[in-house]
Amino acid sequence: MASLLRRAHSYVAPTDTVDHLVIGGGVVGMAIARELAKIAPTFVIERNENTGMETSNRGSWVVHSGIYYPEEAHKTKLCIRGRQLLYKYCLANDVPHRKVGKLIIATSGEQVAHLDKLHEKGKRLGIPLQMLSGAEARELEPDLSPNCQGALHSPETGIVDGRKLIDALHADVIAAAERYPGGGGEVLTNHRVVRIDRHASETSSSKRGKEHQQYVVQIQTGANPSDNMSNGETSAVLAKCVINAAGLSAHHIMSHLRPPDDPQPIHYCKGSYFAYQGEGAKHVRRLLYPCPDPDFAGLGTHLTMNLDGNIRFGPDTEWLKAPNDAIQASESDWWQEHLAPTESRMAEAIQAVKTYLPNVVDSGFSPDYAGIRPKLKPEGQAADDFSITHPYPNFINLLGIESPGLTSSLAIAEYVRDLVKREVWGLGRSHGKVISGAGRLDEQASAWA
Numbered sequence: 245m246a247s248l249l250r251r252a253h254s255y256v257a258p259t260d261t262v263d264h265l266v267i268g269g270g271v272v273g274m275a276i277a278r279e280l281a282k283i284a285p286t287f288v289i290e291r292n293e294n295t296g297m298e299t300s301n302r303g304s305w306v307v308h309s310g311i312y313y314p315e316e317a318h319k320t321k322l323c324i325r326g327r328q329l330l331y332k333y334c335l336a337n338d339v340p341h342r343k344v345g346k347l348i349i350a351t352s353g354e355q356v357a358h359l360d361k362l363h364e365k366g367k368r369l370g371i372p373l374q375m376l377s378g379a380e381a382r383e384l385e386p387d388l389s390p391n392c393q394g395a396l397h398s399p400e401t402g403i404v405d406g407r408k409l410i411d412a413l414h415a416d417v418i419a420a421a422e423r424y425p426g427g428g429g430e431v432l433t434n435h436r437v438v439r440i441d442r443h444a445s446e447t448s449s450s451k452r453g454k455e456h457q458q459y460v461v462q463i464q465t466g467a468n469p470s471d472n473m474s475n476g477e478t479s480a481v482l483a484k485c486v487i488n489a490a491g492l493s494a495h496h497i498m499s500h501l502r503p504p505d506d507p508q509p510i511h512y513c514k515g516s517y518f519a520y521q522g523e524g525a526k527h528v529r530r531l532l533y534p535c536p537d538p539d540f541a542g543l544g545t546h547l548t549m550n551l552d553g554n555i556r557f558g559p560d561t562e563w564l565k566a567p568n569d570a571i572q573a574s575e576s577d578w579w580q581e582h583l584a585p586t587e588s589r590m591a592e593a594i595q596a597v598k599t600y601l602p603n604v605v606d607s608g609f610s611p612d613y614a615g616i617r618p619k620l621k622p623e624g625q626a627a628d629d630f631s632i633t634h635p636y637p638n639f640i641n642l643l644g645i646e647s648p649g650l651t652s653s654l655a656i657a658e659y660v661r662d663l664v665k666r667e668v669w670g671l672g673r674s675h676g677k678v679i680s681g682a683g684r685l686d687e688q689a690s691a692w693a
Contacts, residue, residue, distance in 0.1 A: 269414075275654050280661060306404075307330055403531070491645065510643070511618075520610075545560050620644040630642070
């Protein structure tokens with residue numbers, strides 16, 4: 245798609261300059277912008293009418309503990325740090341949240357053994373966890389199946405109002421100019437990136453050296469995607485540093501800088517959620533998760549709740565096949581046609597739920613909503629770590645930021661902030677050095693089994 249957009253949009257000279265340009269206004273993009281706006285002027289480019297309207301708005305809004313992933317993975321380290329930062333941020337900014345706790349349910353001896361391993365890992369990582377017998381688990385949650393042979397209790401797991409969290413981050417970005425000398429932030433919604441060009445500037449007076457890679461980022465507003473983005477108002481900005489946090493479109497942004505015959509691959513996994521009202525779950529007070537599958541495409545069809553106590557089950561795992569997005573730019577958003585929950589999969593989800601809550605009734609389930617998760621590996625391959633790379637000078641790339649992305653968001657922001665300060669503005673400025681990339685989890689796949 246990137247090559248098609250370049251043909252549709254001729255080069256436009258920039259009319260403004262910004263130190264940091266963050267592409268994508270989801271919870272991760274807004275958290276990054278919040279940190280960078282403290283340092284220097286920062287723009288956020290978000291293609292939707294509001295921030296946080298895609299993956300961030302269609303998840304479980306669970307604050308995870310960080311026990312599922314290999315110990316050295318970003319998903320572990322950033323989740324643990326992010327959970328601590330998130331609870332502190334919510335308290336300081338009146339973002340509604342609650343530590344409700346979670347039980348991970350084992351219904352076989354093999355699953356109990358897996359939970360024992362998770363428990364031992366939690367001890368090493370300093371995560372508060374408690375291993376329970378089946379009887380102890382049913383004492384806490386009487387609706388659990390008599391087949392429950394054990395459970396891992398995570399008291400630090402919680403829920404958060406994701407919409408209020410994103411709004412609070414948005415407000416922080418806008419207020420940065422008043423709070424931090426030299427800082428500043430602006431969030432442009434209904435704006436879409438349609439072209440990125442490298443721009444080498446001479447900055448002989450700069451402590452960063454004579455050659456400093458910058459980027460001319462062409463932005464369009466009011467365009468119609470069905471017309472290959474060829475209409476609408478176009479402008480361009482010269483960005484000293486670009487952070488690609490575009491989520492489901494991050495691979496398209498990256499492809500603007502890659503050779504046309506080497507596009508950035510990505511895969512999409514849909515998860516449907518089903519609301520529930522009825523018998524068999526009326527006594528539930530905690531989040532309930534089945535013991536996860538070894539490939540970790542998802543965490544199983546689990547019970548979550550919102551802050552009003554309304555119960556929903558999900559997400560399930562439904563891999564989507566993308567069309568050939570080289571045909572026309574409008575197909576880059578093909579996944580939006582899949583945002584309704586897949587009702588035909590509800591019966592399968594009900595059977596999964598009944599393995600740990602056997603008395604739920606089929607009539608109590610109804611389709612609720614669905615979300616799409618960006619995956620770096622296709623169906624059948626072990627899940628990947630977050631990919632946070634510095635592939636080109638002054639261009640930071642984030643790919644595959646799925647769960648536990650919301651929990652990790654503030655820690656990811658710290659990580660990217662330090663990376664920018666060290667590799668972009670500092671003496672250790674990178675010339676295409678990869679700081680951390682996808683594939684880390686493949687090396688430790690046995691730890692997931």
